[in-house]
Amino acid sequence: MAERTYKRATLEKRLERLEESLHKEKMRLHGVIDDTGWGAGMRRTKCTPSFRREEELRAKIQNVKQLIAKCTP
Numbered sequence: 249m250a251e252r253t254y255k256r257a258t259l260e261k262r263l264e265r266l267e268e269s270l271h272k273e274k275m276r277l278h279g280v281i282d283d284t285g286w287g288a289g290m291r292r293t294k295c296t297p298s299f300r301r302e303e304e305l306r307a308k309i310q311n312v313k314q315l316i317a318k319c320t321p
C-alpha cells in the first residue's frame with residue numbers, strides 16, 4: 249500500500265494541535281495530582297493517575313516531527 253504524502257503546512261498545523269493537546273493533558277494531570285491529598289495516597293493502592301494519554305500524544309508528536317523532517321528538501 250502506498251504511503252500518503254502530506255504538505256508541510258498540514259503537518260505543522262497537526263503538530264501545533266498535538267502540542268496544544270499535550271499541554272492540556274499535562275495541566276489536567278497536574279490538577280488531578282494536586283487534588284490527591286497525602287492521606288488519600290496512603291489509603292489507596294492506586295493513587296496516581298494514568299499517563300497513557302500523555303504517552304500517546306508524545307508518540308504522535310514524534311511521528312509528525314519525523315514526517316516533517318522527510319518533507320524538508
